[in-house]
Amino acid sequence: MTAARPAAGAPLLEVRDLAMHFPVRRGLLQRTVGHVRAVDGISFALAEGETLGLVGESGCGKSTVGGLILRLLEPTAGSVLVRGRDIAHLGRGELKPFRREVQMVFQDPYASLDPRQSAGAMVAEPFAIHSLAARGEIRDQVARLFDRVGLRREHMQRYPHEFSGGQRQRLSIARALALNPRLIVADEPVSALDVSIQAQVINLMTTLQRELGLAYLFISHDIAVIGHISQRIAVMYLGKLVEIAPRATLLAGPLHPYTEMLLNAVPIPNPRLKRKHQRAVASEVPSPLNPPTGCRFHTRCPLAEARCRSAEPVLREVRPRHHVACHLR
Amino acid sequence: MAADTVRPILSIRDLRVTFQGGLGLAAAVDGVSCELQRGETLAVVGESGCGKSVTALSILRLIPSPPGRIAGGAIEFDGRDLLALAPEELYAVRGNAISMIFQEPMTSLNPVLSIGTQLTEGLIFHKRLGIREARERTVEMLRLVQIPDPEARLAQYAHQLSGGMRQRVMIAMALACEPRVLIADEPTTALDVTIQRQILDLMVELKERLGTAIILITHDLGVVAEMADRVAVMYAGKIIEQAPVDGLFDHPRHPYTRGLMAALPRLDRLSASGEEGRLNEMPGLVPSIYAMPPGCAFAPRCPFATSQCHAEEPAFEELSPGHYAACWEAGRLP
Secondary structure, eight states: OOOBOOSSSOOSEEEEEEEEEEEEEETTTTEEEEEEEEEEEEEEEEOTTOEEEEEOOTTSSHHHHHHHHTTSSOOSEEEEEETTEEOTTOOHHHHHHHHHHEEEEOSOHHHHSOTTSOHHHHHHHHHHHTTOSOHHHHHHHHHHHHHHTTOOGGGGGOOGGGSOHHHHHHHHHHHHHTTOOSEEEEESTTTTSOHHHHHHHHHHHHHHHHHHOOEEEEEESOHHHHHHHOSEEEEEETTEEEEEEEHHHHHHSOOSHHHHHHHHHSOOSOTTSOOOOOOOOOOOOOOTTSOOSSSTTTTTOTTOOHHHHHSOOOOEEEETTEEEOOTTO | OOTTOOSOSEEEEEEEEEEEETTEEEEEEEEEEEEEOTTOEEEEEOOTTSSHHHHHHHHTTOOOTTTEEEEEEEEEETTEEGGGOOHHHHHHHBTTTEEEEOSOHHHHSOTTSOHHHHHHHHHHHHSOOOHHHHHHHHHHHHHHTTOSSHHHHTTOOGGGSOHHHHHHHHHHHHHTTOOSEEEEESTTTTSOHHHHHHHHHHHHHHHHHHOOEEEEEESOHHHHHHHOSEEEEEETTEEEEEEEHHHHHHSOOSHHHHHHHHTSOOGGGOOSSSOOOOOOOOOSOOOOTTSOOSSOTTGGGOTTOOHHHHHSOOOOEEEETTEEEOOTTGGGOO
């Protein structure tokens, strides 16, 4: 399978044939009765300073991809290359330098912040762990990070519960930035926030990218947010990448029937665009425990043919930089 | 909506709901008035804590008390004030003439009762149907909401269904007694977008078929644009703007409504290439209900606020036919 590469330059991150199968255990002896194929052989690359949006619905495996890239999970197969070095199977100690380059921001900052640690101490911790600054300098560094993410310096004394949702997300961004990473994996970073606060955090992330040259893997179910922030968009369905293309190409001319379904499903805030209401046909997402044969989308696809049920389509470049996994395109 | 619908089916007048919290007594809903016409969909939109769900829960008096209390106002349905009904009279309305669906179906489906038992209950209680008739009607309802193999579902339990299916079951349950008013509180927020699409289409279809009037509580302006005939925008416990849906999106009059719309990332307005511009940011936060500012509650975040806005509460005025806003500066906004 060809890796869907970014436009130019050596990739900061490259994922090759990545797979994660979680065993399902049942019964008294906890015998493995099957595997949830959360991620099932995906490949893509991400350039310095780029934002790749990874979009898909619950259970498609997008968060697992994030976890694998961060090495919070060890993959069943495949490799994760950071500047050409495979980190997929490194031991704990060997991972430390990699952690400086790749950092993370999650959906619920409250769950990822220690409630008993002050905001300042939390942002200072990475400096100490990686022995990056002398004790006297750490405070200054932390203060500068607070400025950078739009928190006030007096907030350093506060605890997570004293912050609003948006401020907590700023705080997790400050902590992620402490080690001066090149890539931030952001998993649903604005999904829990109200619209007006969501806009603040998205703008902050865009500004930081411009100022620091950060790359983002931006994981979200919200295709409007993904469309706003990404330069390229990758669409996942049941553990597979079904389409990957530059943003404008994908949004204006989706090639995979699932991408099209996803885009058509988004309610548009313009009442004059009265869409014709379709008769509501119920269709369900199949279980990743037992994904359909052939193309995994064929059970819901309006265009499915006989070959879609038997042969699995391969992700291929059908137009420059536009990759799709569909027999019909 | 049609002009000949003289009397609204439901009207809320000056509703005030207070909560007793650790910081004292606070009003989560503070003087809300609105009307629902027959067969119309009214969307109530706003961000977390604006009071939209509390308003919805008040209609059927579902506010947990204590700490909550409906402290004032009237909710008139069918010539009667729901807030003044005796408990037995209220039970006869709930799930019958007015029913409600919620964001998380597992909170309203009973995990230890079969789907069939839960769905027939209302028909037996309200419509005095026999068990056999009630089951037949239930199967019909499940078919209407596109549940495959409805007969087999009656024996199943909620945990055996997917999220989208549970939402359909809840809608079937809410519509079983053919209510005249359906209150839907974030009915699709917990669902994936392709499943949301199915449920929204289903609601439109059912509304056309059964003529149910809907109060749709949501934070999603996309859902509002698609579903609503009229919209009420809430901020800090009050309705600050109310208008027909086209008027609201074409020409929002309140700075908060404008700010909200400009803060949205828009798939329909993305630039063809290159970078997107910045999203509009509203500075600051929604005020705590325990520490409401004097004057207009939005004034501390409003780019157009004058000294009058910080001192006096603006009246809710009709600025063009059917379009109301509570803003001192509405007439002077750029």
